[in-house]
Amino acid sequence: MKIIFESCSENEAFARTVVAAYITRLNPTLEELSDVKTAVSEAVTNCIIHGYENKKGDITMECTIHNNDISIIVEDYGKGIADIEKAMEPLYTTRPEWERSGMGFAFMEAFMDKLKVDSSPGKGTRVFMEKTIGVCEGQE
Amino acid sequence: MLKENMAGFHYELYKNCLVIYITQDLDHHAVLSLRERSDRLIEAGDVKHVIFDFKDTGFMDSSGIGLLMGRYKKVMFIGGRACVTNVGSAVDRIFKISGLYKIIEKYDTPEDAIKALEVKYEDYI
Numbered sequence: 001m002k003i004i005f006e007s008c009s010e011n012e013a014f015a016r017t018v019v020a021a022y023i024t025r026l027n028p029t030l031e032e033l034s035d036v037k038t039a040v041s042e043a044v045t046n047c048i049i050h051g052y053e054n055k056k057g058d059i060t061m062e063c064t065i066h067n068n069d070i071s072i073i074v075e076d077y078g079k080g081i082a083d084i085e086k087a088m089e090p091l092y093t094t095r096p097e098w099e100r101s102g103m104g105f106a107f108m109e110a111f112m113d114k115l116k117v118d119s120s121p122g123k124g125t126r127v128f129m130e131k132t133i134g135v136c137e138g139q140e
Numbered sequence: 141m142l143k144e145n146m147a148g149f150h151y152e153l154y155k156n157c158l159v160i161y162i163t164q165d166l167d168h169h170a171v172l173s174l175r176e177r178s179d180r181l182i183e184a185g186d187v188k189h190v191i192f193d194f195k196d197t198g199f200m201d202s203s204g205i206g207l208l209m210g211r212y213k214k215v216m217f218i219g220g221r222a223c224v225t226n227v228g229s230a231v232d233r234i235f236k237i238s239g240l241y242k243i244i245e246k247y248d249t250p251e252d253a254i255k256a257l258e259v260k261y262e263d264y265i
Contacts, residue, residue: 009169034199034230041201045168099175099210103202103238110237 002062007052007076009045015061015074016040022063023070026133035111036070036131042104043074043127049095051078051125071130080121088117142185146177153181156188156220157257159250163196166204166231175207179214188220191253195226205238212243221245223253 001022005011016037023036040061047059062073081087087094088109093102109115112129119125142153148170150161158181164170181187190211194200212222223245227235235241247253 009167009172012167012169013165031230031233034233037199038201038230038234041167041199045201045203049168099171099206101202101206101209101238103205107202107234107237 002060004058004060007048007057007059009048012041012044015044019063019072023133026065026068026070028133032133039108039111039129040072040074042107046104047074047076047078049098049100051076053079068132068135069130070133071128073126073128075124075126077124080123081119081125082121084117084119149174149177151181153185153187154254156186157191157254158182158187159191159193161193161196165199166197167201168203171203171207175210178211182214188215188218189257190215190220191223191225191250193225193250194228194231198228198230200231200234205234205240208240208244221257223247225250225253
């Protein structure tokens with residue numbers, strides 16, 4: 001599944017709703033569903049605020065289901081990140097004036113099983129996330 | 141008592157407590173309007189404490205954390221406190237992971253929070 005949408009804040013809810021609908025067939029628990037929705041919300045918000053700095057641009061979201069794994073790629077073609085390691089530090093933000101908490105990547109990391117960030121300044125940022133759904137033992 | 145609905149949120153002023161009822165997903169989009177309106181109410185009135193009620197929402201991301209921390213800092217300067225109420229399990233996890241409970245108090249309902257704040261307020265006088 002691949003969609004391209006505009007970088008406006010209304011599309012944050014749109015993107016996480018699409019992914020939530022897409023993974024329904026994996027029978028996620030409510031907790032897994034909210035984990036994935038939060039991670040997608042963080043990734044898309046980053047594209048809008050940091051990638052495009054609230055200007056117009058395209059965001060691509062690509063999801064694949066393989067067995068019980070959901071992989072999600074969220075990509076923008078905006079500013080890019082010069083120091084990825086620094087950007088991923090919890091509480092670090094380049095936008096304290098907009099009250100950004102600096103928890104975006106930390107949440108993606110906490111709520112998904114895998115997270116990989118590729119970026120080149122001036123070209124854009126690509127976030128890859130993966131999570132296994134519904135195979136924990138002893139789950140209701 | 142002030143009561144108003146703005147852009148999908150409901151605000152109530154009870155004595156010096158501003159209660160903000162969050163009635164939609166608390167993401168970056170929602171934060172944009174919520175921040176402006178709540179700050180105007182805090183600055184205009186005699187607001188000392190802020191209570192965020194999550195009864196009618198089940199979703200929050202890191203933008204919500206930024207909003208809560210920002211309002212906490214605002215009322216903290218005037219000796220106020222910030223509380224959250226009716227927190228569901230998804231939002232509760234976000235609060236725990238982010239360490240927000242170190243600065244923001246959790247109560248079952250807005251009424252409980254108001255009670256707790258007033259007790260302290262009377263003590264202070």
